[in-house]
Amino acid sequence: MQSNIQLRQEWMQVLARAGQDLHRYSEILEQSNYQCIRAPETGMVMVRARMGGTGQAFNAGEMTVTRCVVRLDDGQLGYSYLAGRDKKAALLAALADAHLQGAESSYWHGQVIQPLQAQQAQLRANVKRRLLHHELISSPWFVETTNAKHHITSGFFKPCVTGPREF
Numbered sequence: 001m002q003s004n005i006q007l008r009q010e011w012m013q014v015l016a017r018a019g020q021d022l023h024r025y026s027e028i029l030e031q032s033n034y035q036c037i038r039a040p041e042t043g044m045v046m047v048r049a050r051m052g053g054t055g056q057a058f059n060a061g062e063m064t065v066t067r068c069v070v071r072l073d074d075g076q077l078g079y080s081y082l083a084g085r086d087k088k089a090a091l092l093a094a095l096a097d098a099h100l101q102g103a104e105s106s107y108w109h110g111q112v113i114q115p116l117q118a119q120q121a122q123l124r125a126n127v128k129r130r131l132l133h134h135e136l137i138s139s140p141w142f143v144e145t146t147n148a149k150h151h152i153t154s155g156f157f158k159p160c161v162t163g164p165r166e167f
Contacts, residue, residue, distance in 0.1 A: 015093040022092040038069035040087035066090040
């Protein structure tokens with residue numbers, strides 16, 4: 001059986017990866033009364049990396065994040081840190097975190113986390129299938145498609161419709 005910390009780490013990962021998919025759950029998540037302890041705000045964080053995963057750490061660059069903290073009427077606090085500038089998604093993720101810590105945790109897990117997990121698993125399977133297909137084609141630099149050119153970067157296909165900077 002997983003500890004509460006491990007369960008929370010798992011749902012926080014799902015919420016952090018959900019992005020705009022959280023907007024589908026806004027109606028049910030916002031039904032409860034809540035107070036914003038820290039309203040959604042956008043800022044920057046420094047991303048650190050290691051060469052080869054084991055070398056000396058270096059600053060890879062900055063990344064935009066949005067954070068939020070809410071308190072439900074029952075006293076549960078919910079937190080979120082999401083990549084990007086979507087303040088509504090940060091609010092919804094914090095609300096989901098607060099609900100998931102409450103007495104109806106299993107309800108919220110079934111209504112929000114499990115569908116998002118399934119969607120994210122399907123997305124990972126599609127990417128894996130596309131990468132496997134990429135390894136099987138004869139030329140790694142050309143992919144024949146119907147309507148778009150594709151740039152291949154780090155093994156991912158990124159459609160380039162109007163120019164090399166728009167992916």
